[in-house]
Amino acid sequence: MGAAKLPSSFTSLYRLFLRTSSTAVLHHRAATRHVRILWKPTFREAAVVIHKLQSPTLGISEKEQLERWRCLWELRMDRTLSLLITSAQSRGLAHRLTRNLSFLHHGFQKYQVHTRYSITRYWDPHQQEYKPARQARSYQIEAKKFDGQSWGALEETARMAEGKSSLTLGRMQFRLRRA
Secondary structure (H helix, E strand, C coil): CCCCCCCHHHHHHHHHHHHHHHHHCCCCHHHHHHHHHHHHHHHHHHHHHHHHHCCCCCCHHHHHHHHHHHHHHHHHHHHHHHHHHHHHHCCCHHHHHHHHHHHHHHHHHHHHHHHHCCCCCCCCCCCCCCCCCCCCCHHHHHHHHHHHHHHHHHHHHHHHHHHHHCCCCCCCCCCCCCC
């Protein structure tokens, strides 16, 4: 038995989002990729809710709660699409916001690679004696702490903007590398 299919309204909204996100950043490949990755978790979360709504064993109160969430999500996505369309049509504030979100995601990926996957010193078998790697200096520890707090503050600011405007600006996620 296959997995339940998503309704055509959801898939067509996603396809419309893909086209609009590309247009919003003037079909720039890297920017399009960053913007799409930014909003991908939002659509995944909505797909999970839609699959739950299709479950026949769902209680009435839970179903009503999920329906309210889905209606609010659709309203937010409508406003997000209008932001992206405005971004494509003019070079005003909406376009600068979309462009900066793309730059921000690109910087976040670089930050993530630098902090989580930075290259450590490997053991050299030709070396006469083993010298352990230096301990992190206090200013390096403080810099990492500041970086983490900065990203948290930036995310909180984006959430407040989303709440005020009733739209979605995407989600940044740490992505784990595969071996």
